[in-house]
């Protein structure tokens with residue numbers, strides 16, 4: 001088996017309210033698509049049930065006081081912020097999502113699979129040690145990476161966070177850490193929540209240079225991501241030589257997403273994943289873990305995006321991965337020529353980072 | 362008479378009009394109801410009637426209007442007729458299904474072009490048509506005419522319109538009975554729906570003919586499915602692959618009825634030998650079987666078969682000689698021209714059919730016809746034992762028309778107990794006859810359109826909100842119980858209902874939940890009817 005999909009029926013249950021964007025159709029439609037494509041029966045792919053994360057594993061990232069608060073709210077109900085409510089029974093779902101991330105890493109490191117995609121909910125990359133935010137409660141990625149390093153499975157981990165939003169939670173947790181390279185490609189913080197993630201956020205102390213933010217303008221599409229992968233992500237990761245490649249695979253940069261203004265296509269996601277897979281083959285024995293983050297477009301692209309990501313991870317053909325043609329017009333309306341602005345951002349980044357990375361000298 | 366009817370008529374007439382042989386027997390004690398089970402094997406059609414404690418049967422060679430003749434002899438005023446037929450399976454075994462043109466409407470996703478010809482068009486996961494068919498491309502693709510046609514669209518069981526569009530166009534070139542549609546195959550899983558539909562295209566015609574033949578003498582009957590369920594004949598015509606592997610389940614039910622014992626059933630027929638394990642009185646069920654290299658969505662009793670049977674053609678010219686895989690004609694003892702294992706048994710002292718003819722014919726092939734016959738039976742028993750030993754049986758139950766001749770040899774070679782029950786030669790037909798009304802119900806509820814469809818019949822339920830899955834399943838359970846009891850099932854027999862498929866999705870447009878579409882298949886759990894309980 002090449003690719004493990006970490007999935008549990010409970011991931012379908014997480015629903016803050018029927019009209020909240022982070023609702024269950026998101027996964028339900030994807031699962032229907034995967035079933036119809038025969039993904040679950042393909043010998044290259046295996047479904048792996050998640051385990052629950054242990055309290056000690058969560059406490060490597062989050063503060064005890066915050067966890068106690070979450071547990072209390074999961075009994076009585078409550079709200080972290082306007083977007084992030086806690087309802088009864090939700091703590092178990094969070095623990096199972098974080099556990100899904102841990103399961104993915106364990107299966108990859110014990111050689112059961114070459115790479116793994118954790119189809120987990122709720123997402124995590126905005127969650128900070130002491131507080132959740134933006135639909136996120138526990139930082140699944142950070143919990144996974146901290147545990148992988150703590151348990152001596154890896155020394156260095158490279159995270160690529162391609163969610164449309166800046167992963168401010170993950171960034172904060174590893175901001176001083178030279179063993180975790182955090183690269184985030186996201187819609188410019190001046191135009192989107194959480195309003196951070198600018199080029200000068202490069203890490204602190206020993207972690208200086210190991211935090212890279214690539215803000216991109218609304219309307220950015222496949223070519224922008226390809227450019228950033230080629231110019232920044234691939235050279236830096238090759239120089240960093242990680243033991244594990246991890247991806248926060250948000251899907252809200254898709255051109256049908258109602259909450260953001262980016263214009264990535266399913267084919268674009270599949271190609272990005274294929275590049276990441278190639279990199280994992282070259283640098284770290286194919287070890288790659290992908291975690292689901294945000295992505296709220298229930299109407300359009302999600303089934304094709306997830307399919308494209310899985311196909312690329314499992315080494316299947318991605319030639320026919322695309323959205324149905326009815327969406328062409330939506331894409332054309334949303335996609336803009338941003339090449340010049342992106343080139344300027346990249347020049348600026350290379351300049352800022354030249355003292356930390358040989359590839360930028 | 363339209364062209365198609367004439368063709369079927371011709372097909373039936375070509376089979377000749379040999380007089381059927383009739384055997385009769387009796388056993389047991391039952392209530393005064395009359396149940397008929399028909400098993401169309403590769404060589405003979407067996408019809409069993411169980412009435413008031415008696416089993417009687419007619420064996421009719423297939424080279425006649427065998428089912429019709431059997432029913433005229435035995436099926437008069439039956440309370441229930443259940444038909445199990447290996448005809449479609451044999452069509453596939455003998456590769457007589459013809460060449461299939463495969464038209465796929467896959468839209469975006471994984472690359473399925475290796476499975477067939479791809480045309481434009483796409484139905485998405487919610488059943489919306491999001492890409493249209495290109496009529497010119499379609500006509501061009503269809504012009505490459507083959508014997509039959511399989512049309513499969515992605516998510517077609519959520520909206521069959523595009524498949525229907527291809528079907529309408531294809532009717533210019535194909536008959537309805539030569540076209541199979543993916544929408545008739547329940548369940549998500551495009552590659553498996555493709556596999557199932559391709560096989561449906563190859564067998565549809567033979568199931569049509571059989572159905573017409575039976576309908577001519579009996580206005581209503583049931584088909585026995587591979588998973589032991591039974592369905593009204595008209596429901597079966599949509600997805601005939603459900604019938605294709607019925608023989609193992611009938612053999613299991615029949616053997617258990619006749620012996621009351623678990624074990625490995627070795628059903629030695631004319632064309633194939635089937636193997637099925639009985640555990641706690643029932644066969645195990647496989648969710649999705651693979652047949653002839655095609656992955657399918659067909660549920661079936663867990664069984665396996667080898668293309669070796671009493672009528673198998675023998676390749677004497679090969680060294681060592683080879684039995685099967687095809688059946689050319691009857692055994693010489695039953696008027697055929699080619700020697701078979703049945704004839705070899707006659708040369709070793711059995712008296713099956715016109716055994717003297719077998720002996721004469723064998724002498725023409727070899728001076729030492731006895732040792733040649735030994736070689737044939739040795740090879741025959743060896744291939745059966747090789748398959749049996751895969752499950753290390755502690756007991757074998759030999760059925761089928763050669764079961765009683767070969768059971769001692771097989772048992773000895775395997776070193777295990779063997780049983781050949783009385784009526785073993787018609788165990789499959791007995792299995793069909795004693796089956797409870799394990800009726801399957803295909804239900805689809807569409808709250809947006811306010812419709813419920815049960816086994817093809819549309820019912821208005823009015824506009825309403827969505828159902829809980831539990832609610833849908835319990836509606837289906839009640840409904841199938843009701844239908845089975847209308848068909849005459851006892852209350853005891855309908856207690857146990859299993860859910861074999863469920864799929865429900867919300868139709869959401871512009872951020873609002875417009876409706877909910879649910880598909881569900883429930884089935885009265887297969888088993889022996891309380892009316893004929895041992």
Ligand SMILES: [Zn+2]
Pocket residue numbers: 163164165250252293294295
């Ligand atoms: Zn996001």
